[in-house]
Amino acid sequence: MTGPTKVFHTVxxxxxxxxxxxxxxxxxxxxxxxxxxxxxxxxxxxxxKIVSAPEILSPEAFRLARHASAVLEKAQIIPILKxxxxxxxxxxxxxxxxxARVGSPDRPHPVWLPEAMPNVVAKMNGRGDWQLAMVFGPxxxxxxxxxxxxxxxxxxxxxDTEYRSLNLAQAVMVCCYEFRRANLMAxxxxxxxxxxxxxxxxxxxxxxxxxxxVGFVLPGDPYKMKGRLTEILxxxxxxLKDIKTLHGLLDQVARSLKKQAxxxxxxxxxxxxxxxxxxxx
Numbered sequence: 001m002t003g004p005t006k007v008f009h010t011v012x013x014x015x016x017x018x019x020x021x022x023x024x025x026x027x028x029x030x031x032x033x034x035x036x037x038x039x040x041x042x043x044x045x046x047x048x049k050i051v052s053a054p055e056i057l058s059p060e061a062f063r064l065a066r067h068a069s070a071v072l073e074k075a076q077i078i079p080i081l082k083x084x085x086x087x088x089x090x091x092x093x094x095x096x097x098x099x100a101r102v103g104s105p106d107r108p109h110p111v112w113l114p115e116a117m118p119n120v121v122a123k124m125n126g127r128g129d130w131q132l133a134m135v136f137g138p139x140x141x142x143x144x145x146x147x148x149x150x151x152x153x154x155x156x157x158x159x160d161t162e163y164r165s166l167n168l169a170q171a172v173m174v175c176c177y178e179f180r181r182a183n184l185m186a187x188x189x190x191x192x193x194x195x196x197x198x199x200x201x202x203x204x205x206x207x208x209x210x211x212x213x214v215g216f217v218l219p220g221d222p223y224k225m226k227g228r229l230t231e232i233l234x235x236x237x238x239x240l241k242d243i244k245t246l247h248g249l250l251d252q253v254a255r256s257l258k259k260q261a262x263x264x265x266x267x268x269x270x271x272x273x274x275x276x277x278x279x280x281x
Contacts, residue, residue: 013043015124015183018131021172022049022084024147025138029056033064033072034169040068042176048075049084081150085133093131094120097151098171099142110154110227113175117182125186134175139168161231199243204233206250213257 021039026032036048050056054077062069078084087093096116124130135151137143148154157174159166166174208226211217217225240246255263 015121016043017046018124019044019176019179020046020049020084020131020133021176022051022081022133022135023168024051024081024135024143026050026052026056026136026168027139028168029058029061030064031139031168032056033061033066034167035172036061036065036068036071036075038169038173038176039071041173042180044176044179045071048072049078050075051078051081051084053077081135081147084135085150087131091129091131092127093133094123094153095133095135095151096120096153096155097135097137097143097148098155098157098175099137099148110156110224112230113155113157113178116153116155117178118185121179121182121186132179134172136168136171156227158230158234161235199240200233200236200238203236203240203243203246204230206247207233210250210253213254 021035021044023032023035026035032048032050039045039048048071057072057075057077062072065072085093085095098113120132124132134155135143135147137147155175157166157171208217208229211225211229217229221227252263
């Protein structure tokens with residue numbers, strides 16, 4: 001006798017009507033056309049907002065958009081970024097800058113895209129008027145500090161540290177995909193949609209926890225050390241031999257911190273206790 005069949009739910013199209021893609025000073029019409037395709041692929045059909053001159057919607061853009069030309073036909077050309085955030089009064093908008101440039105401590109603390117999207121989706125599900133605007137900078141140098149300052153947070157795509165730069169349309173596709181995936185996960189809670197967290201990911205999280213406990217990562221992370229550590233550790237292989245030893249070391253550090261003294265384990269601790277007892281006798 002088989003158990004009950006799990007019902008697989010699709011995403012709600014209503015949520016996708018509250019997601020807005022904003023391109024700031026895009027340099028290539030071809031990329032704008034490819035962005036339109038990415039939006040259509042992921043079901044995000046709100047008007048594309050482009051901070052640029054009208055000439056960016058060239059015939060080449062429509063050629064690259066192919067069957068998603070309707071996205072370009074509805075696109076809004078906007079003179080300045082501020083106008084991209086003109087929503088009805090009382091509507092709350094979360095403005096997320098997508099950029100590889102973290103730069104100075106003056107910039108908002110970056111959050112990793114796969115971690116941020118489930119939180120965004122949860123908030124959108126809880127607030128019927130809550131909007132998400134994802135802001136992408138130009139291909140050559142990304143968003144300026146002033147443009148980032150106009151946003152609420154920075155989202156970073158966990159690309160390889162040796163070559164962080166993504167094509168504009170690729171970046172839009174990845175972000176839209178993560179939004180769609182987070183919606184599927186929320187709609188199908190209890191149904192396995194994602195692969196389990198890898199051993200490297202668990203190790204990175206463990207190291208970050210210890211780094212915070214010892215004060216290497218300060219409260220609020222003003223110097224963005226979590227991001228730096230994550231980038232360094234992302235170069236580790238996906239499978240590590242005898243990874244339990246590393247987790248054991250980190251657990252030992254945490255216990256010793258709590259005890260405020262070395263927390264010896266096993267046989268050595270028993271030996272120390274026996275020696276202490278013999279000295280007392």
